Amino acid sequence: MNMSVKSLRCVWRGWRCFSSNQGGAMNVFDRNMKRKQKEWASSLLDSGKYDYLRDEVASRVADRVYDVSRTFPLALDVGSGKSHIAEHLSKEVVERLFLTDVSDSSLRNRRECEIPTHCVVADEEFLPFKENTFDLVLSSLSLHWINDLPGALRQIHHVLKPDGVFIGAMIGGETLYELRCSLQLAELEREGGFAPHISPYTAVTDLGNLMGQARFNMLTVDIDEVQVHYPGMLEVMSDLQGMGESNCAWNRKSLLQRDTILAAAAIYKEMYGSEDGSVPATFQILYMIGWKPHDSQAKPAKRGSANVSFADLSQIDKLQTDHQKTNDKS
Numbered sequence: 001m002n003m004s005v006k007s008l009r010c011v012w013r014g015w016r017c018f019s020s021n022q023g024g025a026m027n028v029f030d031r032n033m034k035r036k037q038k039e040w041a042s043s044l045l046d047s048g049k050y051d052y053l054r055d056e057v058a059s060r061v062a063d064r065v066y067d068v069s070r071t072f073p074l075a076l077d078v079g080s081g082k083s084h085i086a087e088h089l090s091k092e093v094v095e096r097l098f099l100t101d102v103s104d105s106s107l108r109n110r111r112e113c114e115i116p117t118h119c120v121v122a123d124e125e126f127l128p129f130k131e132n133t134f135d136l137v138l139s140s141l142s143l144h145w146i147n148d149l150p151g152a153l154r155q156i157h158h159v160l161k162p163d164g165v166f167i168g169a170m171i172g173g174e175t176l177y178e179l180r181c182s183l184q185l186a187e188l189e190r191e192g193g194f195a196p197h198i199s200p201y202t203a204v205t206d207l208g209n210l211m212g213q214a215r216f217n218m219l220t221v222d223i224d225e226v227q228v229h230y231p232g233m234l235e236v237m238s239d240l241q242g243m244g245e246s247n248c249a250w251n252r253k254s255l256l257q258r259d260t261i262l263a264a265a266a267i268y269k270e271m272y273g274s275e276d277g278s279v280p281a282t283f284q285i286l287y288m289i290g291w292k293p294h295d296s297q298a299k300p301a302k303r304g305s306a307n308v309s310f311a312d313l314s315q316i317d318k319l320q321t322d323h324q325k326t327n328d329k330s
Helices: 005-009 033-041 050-067 104-110 149-159 177-191 202-212 231-243 258-272 310-329
Strands: 077-078 097-101 117-121 135-138 160-171 217-230 279-291
Touching: 005 217, 005 279, 033 104, 033 231, 033 279, 050 135, 050 160, 050 279, 077 149, 104 117, 135 149, 149 160, 149 202, 177 231, 177 258, 202 217, 202 279, 217 231, 231 258, 231 279, 258 279
Parallel strands: 077 097, 077 135, 097 117, 135 160
Antiparallel strands: 160 279, 217 279
């Protein structure tokens, strides 16, 4: 089969599409199934060996917290799992932290940290907190399982204090494209059609719009990729299950035929395999930062108030010299 990777990605990208005039919340995921998956994963005796992706992304979220350069008296971690972010933070930055997750087992098995924490079992889609409660809201690798993502962002905005900041990370639309393409090709070959086995994820082009619709300002959205190498496709699928990241979409196919799985594993290794025999799995991570408006925040200048034209940019060195001479004379 001589199809290129680029053309294969277009078979079914697995993106969730959002529009500004959507009438109601989407119902893509079985939230009860996701709770059961997370409960099962966190109860494994060796559950810690599947935390490598969450730990890596959580450390990068924590780095963004330190970039803000302020102390947050009260913070909230939405979909905290085993509190992966908190272990990368100090009590000088976050004085008190609330952890929320749909999985009680995850909260009971949370990591130790120096920050005083309070655990609340709650669905990320229904935050049980009052308006203007938190100085900082965090979320790492949880929001991609939300049915009503616009509503969840509005709730986060609601519980933030004015001038509070939301810093989050979620799985992006190009995640696991190697696995998705391999399964699709194997099913097309063996069964004459394919079903979605990888959950649909949010495209980066939608994320900024969703944050703006939730009334966040001073937005920052950036993309990162984490590539993990495995012995083969079966190990990829096993680790996803151990992470509690198995597909929970309502339209998921419950079973895969054995010969289809073997064919997909062979396709995966042939198309994406490395020279050392391993295969890569790519996780696209979308990072977002948004602030709740406050009068103290910087505002854009009024239209037409500029005193320098874009046409003068070619003479920027001369303008700086003239400005310096004026300052020297005064």
